[in-house]
Amino acid sequence: MGASEQRVNEIAQYMEGLGRRARVASRALARAETGAKNRALLAIADAIAAAAPRLQAENRKDLDAGRMRGLEPALLDRLELTDARIATMVEGLRQIVALPDPIGAISDMSYRPSGIQVGRMRVPLGVIGIIYESRPNVTVDAAALCLKSGNAAILRGGSEALHSNQALAVCIGEGLAAAGLPEAAVQVVETADRAAVGELLRMKDYVDVIVPRGGKSLIERVSREALIPVIKHLDGVCHVFIDAEADAAKAVRIALNAKTQRYGTCNTLETLLVDATRAPALLPELAQRYREKGVELRGCARTRDILPDCVAATEQDWRAEYLAPILAVRVVDGLDAAIDHINTYGSQHTDAIVTENYTHARRFLREVDSSSVMVNASTRFADGFEYGLGAEIGISTDKLHARGPVGLEGLTSLKYVVFGDGQIRQ
Amino acid sequence: MGASEQRVNEIAQYMEGLGRRARVASRALARAETGAKNRALLAIADAIAAAAPRLQAENRKDLDAGRMRGLEPALLDRLELTDARIATMVEGLRQIVALPDPIGAISDMSYRPSGIQVGRMRVPLGVIGIIYESRPNVTVDAAALCLKSGNAAILRGGSEALHSNQALAVCIGEGLAAAGLPEAAVQVVETADRAAVGELLRMKDYVDVIVPRGGKSLIERVSREALIPVIKHLDGVCHVFIDAEADAAKAVRIALNAKTQRYGTCNTLETLLVDATRAPALLPELAQRYREKGVELRGCARTRDILPDCVAATEQDWRAEYLAPILAVRVVDGLDAAIDHINTYGSQHTDAIVTENYTHARRFLREVDSSSVMVNASTRFADGFEYGLGAEIGISTDKLHARGPVGLEGLTSLKYVVFGDGQIRQ
Structure with missing residues (x-):
């Protein structure tokens, strides 16, 4: 086996481990009470506010490395975790706490001639894979939306933000633990290797939907390679x-x-x-x-x-x-x-x-x-x-599942619930 | 170019023609009034009832060919267009007329702080590809559900039902024409070549969703090869x-x-x-x-x-x-x-x-x-x-888009509609 083949195998194993843990965590998250999810979001907000100096120290490593590599000024700007941006992340978490929990809501209940009562319950999708570029605040936004909607998340940010994202992941893990939720509910991919993205796009058994956030070339690559459904928009003409x-x-x-x-x-x-x-x-x-x-x-x-x-x-x-x-x-x-x-x-x-x-x-x-x-x-x-969705994970120009601005509801599905008194089919 | 390569090219061209005509027809169908769609459904029912002897003569060609090829008795049974089955198709069409038209319904209208009023309008998906096996009644059921939901349909039945399906297609065309709707709103693939299925599964520009109806091997093939979203269920354990x-x-x-x-x-x-x-x-x-x-x-x-x-x-x-x-x-x-x-x-x-x-x-x-x-x-x-959906195009075990029994609503999407009085974004 060549060195590069071995590397790819190692990454495949690493990603499968993330996937397996995410799937297990998604079950706990699907049944987590609204209060526990909100406590986790508030604890993440507190952890980020308290860790500001450490976050900015880690962020400086990314900024220095970016300057060394000659990143464009616009990209460096997006990468920077200023005081204002940290405050915005904290505020964003508190706003998501204030949104109603979509999970478990039952709608359209009606009695049928057979005597059964049929309705639809809103449920999480399961595991969401988010692939994004340089802005580290997406790590926190995306984690919070997945958490509130009862989904586990696997986050793959840009390699140029690796230190910042890992430092944010520590804060997220602290918040989840404080609320008694599994830390694997939100996992940040810890390798800069691009092969990790390829693996994420093919893990049908562990990931239910992929949300790419970034420029057109990222979204095109994700659409082309994904074996998993993608919520995306390509162009805005x-x-x-x-x-x-x-x-x-x-x-x-x-x-x-x-x-x-x-x-x-x-x-x-x-x-x-x-x-x-x-x-x-x-x-x-x-x-x-x-x-x-x-x-x-x-x-x-x-x-x-x-x-x-x-x-x-x-x-x-x-x-x-x-x-x-x-x-x-x-x-x-x-x-x-x-x-x-x-x-x-x-x-x-x-x-x-x-x-x-x-x-x-x-x-x-x-x-x-x-x-x-x-x-x-x-x-x-x-x-x-x-539009009043309270938050946005992206905009979809597809027609299936979610169309237009996608909020918490786009990260959920509906299952049928049936209540009977012993009814059987004639 | 070898003979087989030329054949594949010819089929690709043929299918692309179907796709292009379906896309054009789908636009007319999307804006068709409920009355016109219902008139077409009733005219199709009348055409089928009137054509019963011709349908059964064509069906006999399929049955004879099936017996020659040694088809299993169970398959031959499913293939047969008995008087009762023709009556059931006609009755099914009349039931779909009685269902409410989902298209154009606007829900969730509310005013936002900016002064704009936002709601969601139910719209067709566009072009639906249906791939099914021996039962010719699926031709009529599927066409009727697509028509009522404002979608154009490309139907690809089993090769063993080719004569029956083409005879039914003539009736469907008569009904569409009688209501002034484009005949390309419902097209039946007229070749038994399996390469046609492969083409259908890859025509991203012309087909919005694929619905396979049949045994597990069909559904597995469709899921594996499709470049287009599929509404399917694999197993019922x-x-x-x-x-x-x-x-x-x-x-x-x-x-x-x-x-x-x-x-x-x-x-x-x-x-x-x-x-x-x-x-x-x-x-x-x-x-x-x-x-x-x-x-x-x-x-x-x-x-x-x-x-x-x-x-x-x-x-x-x-x-x-x-x-x-x-x-x-x-x-x-x-x-x-x-x-x-x-x-x-x-x-x-x-x-x-x-x-x-x-x-x-x-x-x-x-x-x-x-x-x-x-x-x-x-x-x-x-x-x-x-469950009271009135009709069923299939059952989905996927989580995205449609989950559980899929009725007319599963063949639709929602777009945002915004009403303003000159509002601009601050």
Whole structure:
């Protein structure tokens, strides 16, 4: 056996050990009382607050190593555990304590003609594998959401945050122990070897769902290699359509906010569609406002007839997720053309119409096949907190299981419960 | 290019054509009104009723070919389109008309502090691929469930039912056309080549979910090869646990019904667990009753102390789905041992406790990790019709998306809908 083969075998064994312990812990967690889960979350918050100096010392090791390796400043920034970020983690834990426990809730109870009573009970999925990149606060957020929803977690953060994540794992373990819950309920993968990710994605017997959090290349790799279901979103090519009957002030406000409130988020506007009857009046005003914000416009031929300075958009621009101050602009002939464009080029993430027309609003809501469809609101609202989920583990552009912002409910399933008095099937 | 490679290419092209047309049809179906979908279902029912002689003539071709190929009598029986079976298909279509349309329903609407109003709308999944074996009635059942839930369907039945399925497809096409819906909403794969199944399982861009209906080898092949999410159940290793505080009459009635009402179904009892304190009194009576029905018992050592004639169970028996008049029997020490046995050896399908003890019932419901958990009722009730779903496309032992009996709702998803008055994100 070669050295590299042996290494892979060792990692496979290590990961299987994590998986086996997670599966056992998941059973205890599934039946843990709400009070015990909340006590653990509060104890983790206290442990993190008390360990701040130690956490920052470990974090400095990661920052120093990152600088040595020439990590980009943006990445180093995300990696840093500042006082404010530690306080935010602690506050986030307390917020998750305040959320209602989804587990054990029974809904839809009804009597059937046979005399049995049938309902559905919300239950944990079991073991969640989370794969993420540099930000160490994800370690605590993800652990807390899994814990509250009664799931065991296996966390695999970026290798550049290894010391920080291990120090946070110690705090999490202390909190779990203080509440009498198994420490294997949350396990952090302690090797930087990328083979560990491959193993995690294939452990069908031990892991029920994988949640990747990070850039597109991470999510693509996870989707390609996983033998386990994945909750993910790939692209956020979001649209705002200014309808023939849009209120002009709302149209300008929403189109501007959806693009410029933040550039790097998945619910940011990437292609603006404008009804041909409104383009001559609205596009010059919008172009002026975007110019003030430093946004580059890339327009179709009809857009450039109105805005001669505008760069010409190519076919690729309709599919682009810029995540930058660039916006594609297309003039369309009415609602049907807008819906057609969105269903053809969009990524089924978030799309909005600006209109005062009742029938157009209804048709847009029904016919645009995206995880969030909006009328007269900025696409930037597509977010677990804004939707009232209380927390967000990610956004799903898939249709099966969870769609759109995923909160605690997305980490649960429903089982049927049947109450009888000795009924048998005839 | 070799002949076989060329054949595979031709099939790939053929299947891609089906997929592309299904995707286009799915858009029309997603926005189809309830009335149009119901008119199509009734027109299909009428077309089938009117075409009975032609359907049976085509069915005879399949039966003759099957006899020539030496198909087993049980398979030939399932293949036959008798008058009664045609009447049942027609009746089934009318029942699906009577079910409420799940599509477009909006739930959980609430105002958020930002002023936006958020809810969730039920929407179709898109294109459903159904892979099944010899029974031609599945062609009609599956088409009807997909149609009612606003999904396009690609149906791939067994090669031994090819003529029957094509004749049914003609009736389905007539019904769709009569209601003004696209005929590509339901397409039957017209080649017996097994390569077509492989293609169907890989057409990520055109198919949203695969539902296999058939024996274990089919489902295992589909699970192994599919690049698309699969709604499936593999095994039904169901348990009844007779608790220390069981009512004796209920225990005997349920244990007998769960095993003997039908042997070949996935919700049939396969392992009976009996609390050690009740075994000496109950096992002899149960053994007598099972003997009268011709059921062979395979017991653990403690069972055989009480029933000396009983065959010895091996480790394999605890994992066996007999689908036959055979029952594994194990004496256990209390509730914890029973739950442990079920979570270790079971298939997370359906498990029941017989008890009058409130706390034991509550713990069993919470801690047994199966898609259906029951108190004082026969496992045979785990069924879409018995649960009031109105129809059943299958039973899922997976946890993601759909769990337990899957009705129309399992073929749908939820998207977020947001209503605003020009709100922007601060």
